[in-house]
Amino acid sequence: MALNVGCAARPGRARDNKTGSWRVFRPVLDAEKCKKCGLCLLICPEGCISEDDEYPRVDYEYCKGCGLCAEECPAEAIEMEQEEK
Amino acid sequence: MMEIMEGSHAVAEAVKRCRPEVVSAYPITPQTHIVERLAEFVADGEMESDYLTVDSEFSALSACVGASAAGSRVYSSTSSQGLILMAEVCFNASGMRLPIVMSIANRALGAPLSIWNDQQDSIALRDSGWFQLYAEDVQELVDYHFLSFRVAEDHNILLPAFVCFDGFILSHTYEPVDIPDQEEVDAYLPPFNPYQKLDATDPISMGMYATPDYYMEFRYELDRAMERASRAIKDAGQAFGEQFGRSYGSLVEEYRMDDADTALVALGSICGTVKDAVDEMRDAGRKVGLLKLRSFRPFPKEEVAKALDGVSQVAVLEKNISPGSAMKGAVGLEVKDALWKTGIDVYSYVIGLGGRDVRKKDIAAVVDLAERGRGDMFYGLREELI
Numbered sequence: 001m002a003l004n005v006g007c008a009a010r011p012g013r014a015r016d017n018k019t020g021s022w023r024v025f026r027p028v029l030d031a032e033k034c035k036k037c038g039l040c041l042l043i044c045p046e047g048c049i050s051e052d053d054e055y056p057r058v059d060y061e062y063c064k065g066c067g068l069c070a071e072e073c074p075a076e077a078i079e080m081e082q083e084e085k
Numbered sequence: 086m087m088e089i090m091e092g093s094h095a096v097a098e099a100v101k102r103c104r105p106e107v108v109s110a111y112p113i114t115p116q117t118h119i120v121e122r123l124a125e126f127v128a129d130g131e132m133e134s135d136y137l138t139v140d141s142e143f144s145a146l147s148a149c150v151g152a153s154a155a156g157s158r159v160y161s162s163t164s165s166q167g168l169i170l171m172a173e174v175c176f177n178a179s180g181m182r183l184p185i186v187m188s189i190a191n192r193a194l195g196a197p198l199s200i201w202n203d204q205q206d207s208i209a210l211r212d213s214g215w216f217q218l219y220a221e222d223v224q225e226l227v228d229y230h231f232l233s234f235r236v237a238e239d240h241n242i243l244l245p246a247f248v249c250f251d252g253f254i255l256s257h258t259y260e261p262v263d264i265p266d267q268e269e270v271d272a273y274l275p276p277f278n279p280y281q282k283l284d285a286t287d288p289i290s291m292g293m294y295a296t297p298d299y300y301m302e303f304r305y306e307l308d309r310a311m312e313r314a315s316r317a318i319k320d321a322g323q324a325f326g327e328q329f330g331r332s333y334g335s336l337v338e339e340y341r342m343d344d345a346d347t348a349l350v351a352l353g354s355i356c357g358t359v360k361d362a363v364d365e366m367r368d369a370g371r372k373v374g375l376l377k378l379r380s381f382r383p384f385p386k387e388e389v390a391k392a393l394d395g396v397s398q399v400a401v402l403e404k405n406i407s408p409g410s411a412m413k414g415a416v417g418l419e420v421k422d423a424l425w426k427t428g429i430d431v432y433s434y435v436i437g438l439g440g441r442d443v444r445k446k447d448i449a450a451v452v453d454l455a456e457r458g459r460g461d462m463f464y465g466l467r468e469e470l471i
Binding site: 004005007008009010011013016017018019021022034 | 180181182183244262280281288289290291292293295296298299303306393
């Protein structure tokens with residue numbers, strides 16, 4: 001639990017709030033179309049796309065599904081797919 | 086020692102003995118003499134508190150939240166529009182579980198502008214997560230302050246408190262009152278021991294945001310704390326009685342309820358008038374009694390159901406109006422809920438709004454209406470104005 005009595009938290013605990021639960025649409029990368037330009041990393045307002053792997057990787061624990069990466073991708077390599085709720 | 090004292094000044098004497106480290110209040114209308122007298126105590130060196138003068142009630146309670154989060158015992162007082170301006174902060178204070186105690190001199194809300202008494206202000210904040218006690222007289226009012234700090238600061242409770250009392254009727258009138266000595270209060274109310282506090286060497290953030298994954302559980306915990314407060318208020322009231330001889334071991338007070346056929350239910354100073362009216366009706370052979378509610382939040386459902394068991398009808402006197410509610414008054418709904426399935430008729434009577442006098446004959450007239458099966462209505466309207 002990130003929060004204690006009175007909604008109090010120790011420093012740095014905001015990352016325990018997994019904002020991915022807000023998501024309605026999830027970005028899904030088509031590796032065949034991806035040019036590895038890195039624009040999605042820069043555009044993501046949550047900073048939750050990394051390039052640890054060969055291709056950009058979305059951290060779905062924090063991705064809110066805003067869709068900016070899909071909107072801005074020059075290669076149209078990202079599709080927004082509805083989450084099962 | 087018994088003294089004749091104005092209600093507001095008696096509250097100031099009580100608050101001084103509670104040793105709040107911070108007092109923050111907006112000193113201008115709507116306000117009572119409480120904070121004026123507290124300011125004098127601080128200026129005269131009789132009271133070791135930081136006294137903050139601020140630019141509005143919103144600021145006043147915001148400063149209380151900050152001071153309480155920093156680990157101080159905190160007090161404020163307000164009334165009417167001032168309380169409503171604090172509304173947002175009230176919800177934050179309870180959500181952050183800060184045990185602030187605030188006196189509410191109950192007064193009507195505008196528009197139309199009114200400076201007179203009813204209980205619309207605190208009842209409008211019914212759901213703000215503060216426990217609410219209502220005083221019948223100045224003695225109860227004084228005693229409830231000691232009790233409220235003790236309950237609010239209990240680590241099993243951690244809820245802020247309204248100590249409600251009828252504006253002008255109690256705040257500006259003089260009554261004999263026993264103000265306990267400092268040593269007696271110290272024995273009853275230990276120094277504030279904050280559950281947690283803001284501390285630069287051991288930092289925390291308070292009142293953080295909660296995602297949908299967490300929010301509901303905080304509201305659940307707030308509600309559970311309010312449920313626990315019922316027991317804590319009774320225990321603190323019992324302990325008060327053992328030490329001071331005036332016991333508040335129940336959230337209700339029954340007055341001549343034995344064999345009563347019609348019960349009146351009320352909060353606050355009106356109960357004094359109702360008791361006199363009940364005496365007169367009893368003398369005339371009518372089986373009428375009073376159930377006084379000391380607490381509106383938490384609502385003493387079990388005590389109400391027990392006390393009203395066996396009556397035929399209940400008349401709830403309401404110094405509030407919930408426009409659009411079929412019952413009209415907010416208290417009646419709770420009483421009706423407590424008596425659900427019993428078949429006892431419960432009626433609300435909106436009475437005495439905006440300072441209109443409620444006399445003994447009005448109480449008797451309400452009993453007549455209830456016994457004729459008429460209720461959920463305004464009582465005492467001037468038909469020529471409608």
